[in-house]
Amino acid sequence: METKFQFAKELICEAGRYIRDNMTHDLVIEEKSRFDDLVTDLDKGVQKLMVERIHSAYPQDHFFAEEDNLVSDINDGSVWVLDPIDGTVNFVVQGCDFAVMIAYYENGVGQFGLIYDVMRDILYSGGGQFAVTANNKPLSSFRDRPLNRSLIGGNNAMCAQNVMGIANLGRQTLGIRGIGSAGLSICRVLEGRFIAYFSDIAPWDYAAGSIMGEKLGYTILDLHGQKPNYKTRQKVMFIPKAKLKEIQKYIK
Amino acid sequence: METKFQFAKELICEAGRYIRDNMTHDLVIEEKSRFDDLVTDLDKGVQKLMVERIHSAYPQDHFFAEEDNLVSDINDGSVWVLDPIDGTVNFVVQGCDFAVMIAYYENGVGQFGLIYDVMRDILYSGGGQFAVTANNKPLSSFRDRPLNRSLIGGNNAMCAQNVMGIANLGRQTLGIRGIGSAGLSICRVLEGRFIAYFSDIAPWDYAAGSIMGEKLGYTILDLHGQKPNYKTRQKVMFIPKAKLKEIQKYIK
Numbered sequence: 029m030e031t032k033f034q035f036a037k038e039l040i041c042e043a044g045r046y047i048r049d050n051m052t053h054d055l056v057i058e059e060k061s062r063f064d065d066l067v068t069d070l071d072k073g074v075q076k077l078m079v080e081r082i083h084s085a086y087p088q089d090h091f092f093a094e095e096d097n098l099v100s101d102i103n104d105g106s107v108w109v110l111d112p113i114d115g116t117v118n119f120v121v122q123g124c125d126f127a128v129m130i131a132y133y134e135n136g137v138g139q140f141g142l143i144y145d146v147m148r149d150i151l152y153s154g155g156g157q158f159a160v161t162a163n164n165k166p167l168s169s170f171r172d173r174p175l176n177r178s179l180i181g182g183n184n185a186m187c188a189q190n191v192m193g194i195a196n197l198g199r200q201t202l203g204i205r206g207i208g209s210a211g212l213s214i215c216r217v218l219e220g221r222f223i224a225y226f227s228d229i230a231p232w233d234y235a236a237g238s239i240m241g242e243k244l245g246y247t248i249l250d251l252h253g254q255k256p257n258y259k260t261r262q263k264v265m266f267i268p269k270a271k272l273k274e275i276q277k278y279i280k
Numbered sequence: 281m282e283t284k285f286q287f288a289k290e291l292i293c294e295a296g297r298y299i300r301d302n303m304t305h306d307l308v309i310e311e312k313s314r315f316d317d318l319v320t321d322l323d324k325g326v327q328k329l330m331v332e333r334i335h336s337a338y339p340q341d342h343f344f345a346e347e348d349n350l351v352s353d354i355n356d357g358s359v360w361v362l363d364p365i366d367g368t369v370n371f372v373v374q375g376c377d378f379a380v381m382i383a384y385y386e387n388g389v390g391q392f393g394l395i396y397d398v399m400r401d402i403l404y405s406g407g408g409q410f411a412v413t414a415n416n417k418p419l420s421s422f423r424d425r426p427l428n429r430s431l432i433g434g435n436n437a438m439c440a441q442n443v444m445g446i447a448n449l450g451r452q453t454l455g456i457r458g459i460g461s462a463g464l465s466i467c468r469v470l471e472g473r474f475i476a477y478f479s480d481i482a483p484w485d486y487a488a489g490s491i492m493g494e495k496l497g498y499t500i501l502d503l504h505g506q507k508p509n510y511k512t513r514q515k516v517m518f519i520p521k522a523k524l525k526e527i528q529k530y531i532k
Contacts, residue, residue: 179373202316
């Protein structure tokens with residue numbers, strides 16, 4: 029597993045370099061479900077690069093990835109969950125605040141996760157048997173603090189519509205921040221900057237973060253408090269386990 | 281003016297170093313108007329440092345600053361507008377995404393503005409007779425692009441309540457981002473990452489950005505399209521002049 033983890037770290041840095049080297053070219057941008065759901069030729073190129081590298085090193089392994097309909101069940105053997113560019117809108121419009129994500133499962137058990145903040149060159153990695161680090165500096169386990177001295181990260185639309193009481197929770201805190209990248213928002217939770225993160229996202233958006241988070245006292249749940257299904261897009265919260273009861277006073 | 285601009289650049293970097301050197305100490309945090317309106321001993325210490333340095337170099341000059349009730353009229357001679365820590369909540373909770381800001385006016389005419397992203401070590405400066413740069417790299421004037429390929433920066437609460445139609449405008453775009461620092465949101469507009477920024481803020485929050493923005497095709501207006509008063513907190517928008525009519529279709 030050590031070798032596989034090392035392989036994943038090198039791969040995600042290669043993917044990041046590939047993006048940085050190619051992002052100044054004219055992007056080919058396509059709309060997926062609607063005008064604000066974008067994919068570029070670079071999302072596809074990066075995923076292709078990662079799938080090829082992994083397939084060549086581990087030909088038996090399976091994939092669950094954002095593009096190209098690669099949808100293995102995470103319970104089925106050795107499965108790589110890939111998000112080539114998390115925060116594609118930020119990538120296209122801002123040229124920053126996007127990430128590459130890799131999660132690796134064996135028979136449904138998360139072995140390690142990696143989130144790479146490409147433009148800041150910060151690699152968050154670990155989980156399973158590995159310490160969780162940001163550029164090799166260990167991250168601390170969750171330290172309790174009051175909601176009214178905390179910030180939460182959120183999906184703007186859900187907060188605006190007060191989905192399941194998220195805005196009510198927000199009013200107990202110092203505010204809601206909307207970055208536009210699930211992966212980087214989850215990293216802010218892991219770093220202790222946000223106390224929780226709420227969004228409507230897919231398994232490749234939360235898999236890597238949830239594997240790292242398990243090691244530091246965090247968990248990913250749907251808004252009813254159940255494990256998400258790791259199959260479809262769902263409204264989820266990434267929260268400190270120790271805060272679940274307090275958060276559930278508002279999220280219902 | 282060249283000397284004064286150089287002085288301001290050195291001063292803001294000194295202020296940033298002072299914050300970085302002292303932010304790991306235990307902060308003394310006070311609530312101002314309510315629990316989410318915070319000030320720390322460091323906000324006060326940084327402002328004191330800046331006021332002392334300026335007073336000693338330019339004893340005739342006046343101040344308009346966030347802390348300590350220093351409220352000169354910007355039309356009254358040589359006036360320094362100071363925000364020692366913009367994004368105090370981010371500073372306290374996240375330890376990032378905050379800025380120091382300086383704007384300098386002579387008889388109401390902005391001469392230069394500076395916004396220093398302390399943790400990323402990026403200094404945005406210029407306006408008046410000076411080119412606008414980010415760490416000495418020139419920023420481009422506004423380049424037109426459609427709303428549906430753009431992001432806006434906003435105050436989460438205003439967006440959630442759809443104040444004057446901000447959420448309606450948001451739905452024409454790829455989304456709304458909430459960073460929690462007026463200065464850094466305005467810098468994202470200057471960099472072309474956000475197309476506009478909306479918030480309920482005070483003169484020291486928008487002065488530096490508006491002086492730089494004037495040079496690149498942007499302007500600061502209240503939500504009725506009038507110049508803000510440079511005296512009190514107001515709901516304002518920082519937008520490309522070329523987009524005013526289009527934005528006013530939604531903001532009313």
